[in-house]
Amino acid sequence: MSQELVLGIYVFIMAIFVGFEVISRVPSVLHTPLMSGTNAIHGIVVLGAFLVAGSADSPLLHALGFIAVVFGAANVFGGFVVTDRMLEMFKKREAVQGEKKDA
């Protein structure tokens, strides 16, 4: 094993613990936004697509990179936008009633 692999394993394992600890605190009311929010986060893989598309020197790599960027960007932007839309709707009783008075 290389020292880098050992360190990588630590990062991996610690991330698992962080993930389970943090996410197990999300109440079930918020599970749909959680799902679509994490869905947006894994779109971060688009940075790999940036690297491929930006350094491509053959038509094949260009094509692969382009498709990957399109898909990845759609994942990221769509994911965050739709999650924000959902969470905008979650309001407290007072907020909802305040709004009704305004209307």
Add this chain to the structure above:
Amino acid sequence: MSQELVLGIYVFIMAIFVGFEVISRVPSVLHTPLMSGTNAIHGIVVLGAFLVAGSADSPLLHALGFIAVVFGAANVFGGFVVTDRMLEMFKKREAVQGEKKDA
């Protein structure tokens, strides 16, 4: 920055998150055992003392290593023993009553 340093920073940061997440779930009833249990865990630094004492080739290093091993071992053994003693006393209502019947 070396790649190893970058990885080390990730491990460090992730450990901070794990630590805060895990420990913030410990109820205040258990804060004294938590303090003495974590106190035992930092005794793990005795493994550094093992390395120093085991590879010493000068009287000074021998002395430093020896003192460090004694202190570190006292920290580890004392910490775990005293925590175990404390936690042994924490009992549920039924357990306590069962014991009283036995007596």
Add this chain to the structure above:
Amino acid sequence: MLDVRGSAIAVSYIIAAVLFIFGLKQLSSPSTARAGNRTAAIGMTIALAATLLDRQIISFWTIAIGTLIGAAMGIYFGRTVQMTAMPQMVALFNGMGGATAALVSVAEFLRLTRVGDSIGVGEATSIVLGTAIGAISFTGSIIAFGKLQEILPGKPLQFPLQRVVNGLILIGVIVLGAMVVMSGGTAILWALFAAALLLGAMFVLPIGGGDMPVVISILNSLTGLAAALTGFVLHNQMLVVAGVLVGASGTLLTLLMSTAMNRSVANVLFGAFGATNSDAASSASAVGHTVRQTTPEDTAIALAYARSVVIVPGYGLAVAEAQHTVRELATDLEGRGVDVKYAIHPVAGRMPGHMNVLLAEANVPYDQLLEMDQVNAARDDPSSPIYGMPILDVDRARNIIVLKRSMGHGFAGIDNALFYHEKTRMLFGDARQSLTQIGQALKSA
């Protein structure tokens, strides 16, 4: 050793990873959840901006055009999708993420092999797994999307020897993967890619539409894993952290749903639920209990004179888009001094927490949504496929009124003993129409 630019990029990635974690932490309370999503989006922006500083990138055109197109698509769909269609949307975006991870893995392989260096075992393994998992997640999500969007039939699609065929494809993927790790070869990696695409589709096709939420959740965690593997290939720890966070989230939600459905994950994936048990279900309904009907007017009177009304929204309410109507009805009842609450089963709707989103859309404040705290496992019929699933004790109510269009069986294809309960009255019709009629009747009551 990283130079100054490399160090700046590395530090940006660390900051992004921390922001992702903080974002998820903020998601744990409705009052901070929106800020949490934005925190994560800021992390994403920082990470992507830092990536553009990478010296490897020599041309920005492909990136710019690709991002524009992708962002336009994402924002358009994200803005316009109906809240009832949330599960499809998540499936679609998830598939895109999976495709990205697979394509990046393949491209990295092409780059690394062309340079001529032999790839290390660790890297090759990460590439193979990233390609396979990403591809499975892509086609699996597309099929799930098709089923939920009702482009494909929701019923489990089965054919003889299906499991054998799927098993063979799986073995093929594994063998091809091992070959790539051992001897390289671009052609083999492409074959692996194709086989994994096929496997993803074949794996989801035989699963019933009612089980799609679980499937999407699993595919979500698979895409996270594929992203983390890409991180190993690119030596980018931030990607590993982000991917693992998503993987953990998907795994937890999957376990939670299967607990709430009282079925193992394996049963969901391989049980072809809603197909095999249809005989038992129809025989049960043949017993010929009587069903009592009611009218919107009678319902309105019962509601007006109730002290406490508990609304148990199901998928029908979502499909009929009656969340606003039910909200108006509830406001009316509250005006009359009736105590109104919503009791939401954890797997009501088409994804976990889906009903909460729909009711939030209809302006129901989140502190009025009761989570099912008193669940009562296992009831009357041990031979039923949903025996032991946590249920809401609606039959403890003084009166039960069920709103649906027919005596149809829904996704699960099982008869519901509640419909024949002596306290139950059925109010047939589209949920929105029925609720509107009740509302009108209530005004004159």
Add this chain to the structure above:
Amino acid sequence: MLDVRGSAIAVSYIIAAVLFIFGLKQLSSPSTARAGNRTAAIGMTIALAATLLDRQIISFWTIAIGTLIGAAMGIYFGRTVQMTAMPQMVALFNGMGGATAALVSVAEFLRLTRVGDSIGVGEATSIVLGTAIGAISFTGSIIAFGKLQEILPGKPLQFPLQRVVNGLILIGVIVLGAMVVMSGGTAILWALFAAALLLGAMFVLPIGGGDMPVVISILNSLTGLAAALTGFVLHNQMLVVAGVLVGASGTLLTLLMSTAMNRSVANVLFGAFGATNSDAASSASAVGHTVRQTTPEDTAIALAYARSVVIVPGYGLAVAEAQHTVRELATDLEGRGVDVKYAIHPVAGRMPGHMNVLLAEANVPYDQLLEMDQVNAARDDPSSPIYGMPILDVDRARNIIVLKRSMGHGFAGIDNALFYHEKTRMLFGDARQSLTQIGQALKSA
């Protein structure tokens, strides 16, 4: 690249790190806490056994003898210490851990410089910080031990220009550390070590005995940090993880205590609490309210005819070792149908959660211990140094009986308005004696 043995050691360390985390997770419930402590101990055993496989180790004698002596000491003290003396014990063990970290850092420096290689800035910084923090933690803990054990006076020890002197020592430590990082030099490192030892002692001496719990908690987290830094020097990530976990724990407990005391951490460390405010305190007591006394017999009757009794244990109960007596009294009262509960202030006793340990020792089941859920911040006197500290609303009770030996002021040195409340009766005398007398009176009541 690590060879097979190196890989085995690395994997063992990873397992140990995971076990530490699981151990702490189990500590979050009283029913699994004991198993959690053992899980951590297993992790420790695996880690130490793996270390012995290290090729660097050529002689085992020093290790064996040192471990034997240290283990014997640790086990003896751990077994025999009184539960009331827990805080001292933790301080002592903590100091030993700090000393170990400092000595290991110094020894690593000696080794690395003797080989003649120049040390990298990162390593040198870790060594300097590890040495300084470990040394501060060592002497600081020893002074805290002395204060709690009443070898040293509990009152803040102050002299003119103290802050200036401490500031100068701190600057000295920083300058020496910078010199070591820049130019090396064993002599300078020893000077740094000595200065840090002095700083630790000087830092804790002016802090009052009542604030020792906060000090111990800070020193605990510092030792964790020192261990983590040693991990950086030894390229051992498990040490980093373990050290950071302890650091996080200490930091959280520190914040929690200062919140519960309604004081900032800075105020605790530099406020010399209990010294500066004594004038205000004595002037308040000079107002001359009347104090009403009661007798054990009257108390017994009041208790016997109460419907509900809430026992609010303070440090006096611990010092008098009356936890068993109070438990017997409570059992008697319960036998008479009185509802007995314990309400525990978060910083009652000498460390957080200390009272819970003492009552558990007296066989009080943990589900009978109420945590203070309704705290009421800020009461009558805004000029009081404890104004705003969360308090238990004991004055909402029908009758209040205070057990103490005198009208003495305790650690904080502040008068208590409760003693002069019209519903309050003072029962002077040692807590155990008073409680025993009440118990006897109760038997004949």
